[in-house]
Amino acid sequence: MIRDEVNQSIIISGESGAGKTETAKIAMQYLAALGGGSGIEYEILKTNPILEAFGNAKTSRNDNSSRFGKLIEIQFSETGKISGARIQTFVQCADGERSYHIFYQLCAGAPHALREKLNLRTADEYKYLRQSSCFSIAGVDDAEEFCVVMEALDVVHVSKEDQESVFAMLAAVLWLGNTSFTVIDNENHVEAVEDESLSTVAKLLGCSTGELNLALSTRKMRVGNDTIIQKLTLSQRRTGRSISILDIYGFESFDRNSFEQFCINYANERLQQHFNRHLFKLEQEEYVQDGIDWARVDFEDNQDCLNLFEKKPLGLLSLLDEESTFPNGTDLTFANKLKQHLHSNSYFRGDRGKAFTVNHYAGEVTYDTTGFLEKNRDLLHLDSIQLLSQCSCPLPQIFASNMLNQSEKPVAGPLFKAGGAESQKLSVATKFKSQLFQLMQRLESTTPHFIRCIKPNSLQSPGVYEQGLVLQQLRCCGVLEVVRISRSGFPTRMSHQKFARRYGFLLLESAASQDPLSVSVAILHQFNILPEMYQVGYTKLFFRTGQIGVLEDTRNRTLHGILRVQSVFRGHRARVYIKELRKGITTLQSFIIGEKVRKEYAVLVRRHRAAVSIQKRVKSKREMNRYQKLCDASVAIQSVVRGWLVRRCSSDIGFLRSGFKGAEPEEVLVKASFLAELQRRVLKAEAALREKEEENDILKQRLQQYESRWFEYEVKMKSMEEVWQKQMRSLQSSLSIARKSLAVDGSSRNSDASVNDDQDPTSLEAEPLTESNGTRPMSAGLSVISRLAEELEQRSQVFGDDAKFLVEVKSGQVDASLNPDRELRRLKQMFEAWKKDYGMRLRETKVILNKLGNDQGGGAAIDKVKKKWWGRRNSSRIN
Numbered sequence: 001m002i003r004d005e006v007n008q009s010i011i012i013s014g015e016s017g018a019g020k021t022e023t024a025k026i027a028m029q030y031l032a033a034l035g036g037g038s039g040i041e042y043e044i045l046k047t048n049p050i051l052e053a054f055g056n057a058k059t060s061r062n063d064n065s066s067r068f069g070k071l072i073e074i075q076f077s078e079t080g081k082i083s084g085a086r087i088q089t090f091v092q093c094a095d096g097e098r099s100y101h102i103f104y105q106l107c108a109g110a111p112h113a114l115r116e117k118l119n120l121r122t123a124d125e126y127k128y129l130r131q132s133s134c135f136s137i138a139g140v141d142d143a144e145e146f147c148v149v150m151e152a153l154d155v156v157h158v159s160k161e162d163q164e165s166v167f168a169m170l171a172a173v174l175w176l177g178n179t180s181f182t183v184i185d186n187e188n189h190v191e192a193v194e195d196e197s198l199s200t201v202a203k204l205l206g207c208s209t210g211e212l213n214l215a216l217s218t219r220k221m222r223v224g225n226d227t228i229i230q231k232l233t234l235s236q237r238r239t240g241r242s243i244s245i246l247d248i249y250g251f252e253s254f255d256r257n258s259f260e261q262f263c264i265n266y267a268n269e270r271l272q273q274h275f276n277r278h279l280f281k282l283e284q285e286e287y288v289q290d291g292i293d294w295a296r297v298d299f300e301d302n303q304d305c306l307n308l309f310e311k312k313p314l315g316l317l318s319l320l321d322e323e324s325t326f327p328n329g330t331d332l333t334f335a336n337k338l339k340q341h342l343h344s345n346s347y348f349r350g351d352r353g354k355a356f357t358v359n360h361y362a363g364e365v366t367y368d369t370t371g372f373l374e375k376n377r378d379l380l381h382l383d384s385i386q387l388l389s390q391c392s393c394p395l396p397q398i399f400a401s402n403m404l405n406q407s408e409k410p411v412a413g414p415l416f417k418a419g420g421a422e423s424q425k426l427s428v429a430t431k432f433k434s435q436l437f438q439l440m441q442r443l444e445s446t447t448p449h450f451i452r453c454i455k456p457n458s459l460q461s462p463g464v465y466e467q468g469l470v471l472q473q474l475r476c477c478g479v480l481e482v483v484r485i486s487r488s489g490f491p492t493r494m495s496h497q498k499f500a501r502r503y504g505f506l507l508l509e510s511a512a513s514q515d516p517l518s519v520s521v522a523i524l525h526q527f528n529i530l531p532e533m534y535q536v537g538y539t540k541l542f543f544r545t546g547q548i549g550v551l552e553d554t555r556n557r558t559l560h561g562i563l564r565v566q567s568v569f570r571g572h573r574a575r576v577y578i579k580e581l582r583k584g585i586t587t588l589q590s591f592i593i594g595e596k597v598r599k600e601y602a603v604l605v606r607r608h609r610a611a612v613s614i615q616k617r618v619k620s621k622r623e624m625n626r627y628q629k630l631c632d633a634s635v636a637i638q639s640v641v642r643g644w645l646v647r648r649c650s651s652d653i654g655f656l657r658s659g660f661k662g663a664e665p666e667e668v669l670v671k672a673s674f675l676a677e678l679q680r681r682v683l684k685a686e687a688a689l690r691e692k693e694e695e696n697d698i699l700k701q702r703l704q705q706y707e708s709r710w711f712e713y714e715v716k717m718k719s720m721e722e723v724w725q726k727q728m729r730s731l732q733s734s735l736s737i738a739r740k741s742l743a744v745d746g747s748s749r750n751s752d753a754s755v756n757d758d759q760d761p762t763s764l765e766a767e768p769l770t771e772s773n774g775t776r777p778m779s780a781g782l783s784v785i786s787r788l789a790e791e792l793e794q795r796s797q798v799f800g801d802d803a804k805f806l807v808e809v810k811s812g813q814v815d816a817s818l819n820p821d822r823e824l825r826r827l828k829q830m831f832e833a834w835k836k837d838y839g840m841r842l843r844e845t846k847v848i849l850n851k852l853g854n855d856q857g858g859g860a861a862i863d864k865v866k867k868k869w870w871g872r873r874n875s876s877r878i879n
């Protein structure tokens, strides 16, 4: 389809139950696998169960028999991908047909001004009109006809403005057909090319080209409450390329055959004719026309049988319609009429009663005319239709209004009246025939492929093969003749031009200047195609089966190779180009950077020179100032020294003024001995000064050493003093606590107790505390502690005074003939010895007091005091 750019059709035929519907599904699946990918193929396949549910029924010959015919048109994009499908038939413009007259009339007859305004061209310049090669009707002048139409429009009072608007719309439709699309991104989204077609359409419609382009290349979709604008792809545009699959009810022959079988078998008869026409008639006619050597193959032509159905006025269908129009007509009168008029036709046989037999291509079928007229009339009264149109359900409304609309239209062809003038309509047989003709026209515009389904048995059982039945089908369908014609015939054919164009590039030697036939022959020779495998006609080359495949394979391989070579070469060229480009860029960059750096360097050099020059100036100025000051100072010193010398030696020297006149400078004359004396004195004074300075330095050093030693000593003394004071404070607090505790305890036991202050602490052990009430020992303990406290106070006073004195001696505040350092060490030793002794005595006192407390039964109270005192003592123990 893609290669030949011709639509195709797959016509599946065979008896009822032979497998047409199943085959159609397989064909659809095959096409979906080949051209699928967008997901639409899934939707197409899903139509099968719906159609079968609504359109199939069980018959005696097939449990799933199609009771309708369907033509599934699968549409493809330019890339061969499925882009859509339709299942209804429609009228297309086939070869030998034209579109609506007005288009051709407008193109041919529009006056100059209108032509300019609408930018009109001739009919063959519009794609829509070019679809068929027929542009004119013999004996009809479209230009004249256009004048007639314009006149008529004037007569029926259509204003000139309205007429122009109509013509503008017609021209817009024609130009719209000429718009082309270009891919704008990787996802195959397209946009209309902004050319003359698009701008003309926009002008004629009165919109901007941008708006028109948007409308042509996007689609608005509603998702919930939002509107999404979706860009369209090429595959979403109809290319007009399609493959149609025809699956209609198969040939039927039951024990009793009625109007339905009559119609079905007539349709199959038509399809058989199509098959014969393409495989035998046209094929052989083409061979003969192109003058190839061909022995004619005979075949069973069913044209006579078809004539029996279609002939006017004495064909089966015409007679049926005629009889249906008679109010008194019955099935019997119909049967009699058939027998009367058709008894001489070899394909017809009148039977007894209301029956008749037709000799179909697939065998004889006897029809019973009972119900023929009723079914053909297909009565549906206007009342019923009106009732349906008033129903609340939308579907019956739509159906009824369609039917009403149709009944209002004037109809051509055989009509009959049934139930009044308002129920005018076509008979079923006429409609069936007209649909069949439309279908055949549609199929005629495609390249047909036929699938013959052969029914293996009439039992609907697997694994049963009825040889006679199969042979009969093969014979009836003309399969044997097809095999014969295929073996001896040339199924593949191609015009010389097309063949030369398609395979010419495979030639080893250039044949550009040669005519297509010579090129074609050269190709055949080059590929060693045997003479018996092809024939050269006047306009075409004819090939036997399988020959073109070799050429096609070679072509594909070569094209693939060429593409590969091209891609490699283009890649190489691109790489070389990029390399050169990079090199050029680097060179340019180096020039630019060099220039920039040179400029920057020049600025830097200028700045540097300026800085050096400024520095030079500043330094020289500074040095000059200093030099000037030095000179001034020297002069001042010289003048002072000279003045001093002059004054000092004024008594010894004589001032001699030159006897010259006032302008001469004064001159001082000094004796040499004075000068020598002066110099000696100066030198001596300088030596003494140096000596004193050295002495001064030594003294300074000593002073520093002394100060640092003093500082160390001071620090040491300070720390010792702090330690002593701390220890003293600790002893004092311990003693005061002990004293307070004992005093409290003693007063609670014996308020009359008196304390013996004169008691020596050392006599505590020698003088046992034996009074029974315990008053004596307690007061003795208190006195011991008091004495210890006193001793501590005295000693701390003494040690403190001694230390203070030594510090004063050391610092020179007090004169004393002793060595303060040595005395301090001795004082420290004494303090340590006393501290040790004092601590020992303190502990002994504690032990004795403990013992006392325990012996006198007042243990609990003493314990309490003891715990209190010693508990605190533990935290501030003397070290």
Ligand SMILES: Nc1ncnc2c1ncn2[C@@H]1O[C@H](COP(=O)(O)OP(=O)(O)OP(=O)(O)O)[C@@H](O)[C@H]1O
Pocket (backbone or CB within 6 Å): 014, 015, 016, 017, 018, 019, 020, 021, 022, 023, 062, 063, 064, 065, 066, 067, 248, 249, 250, 251, 453
């Ligand atoms: N290829 C097949 N393999 C197995 N069974 C098949 C095949 N083709 C058809 N059949 C069987 O035959 C039955 C009838 O096939 P199908 O409905 O396709 O016949 P048909 O020719 O379309 O008949 P009709 O003209 O009555 O519609 C199917 O239901 C299936 O059981």
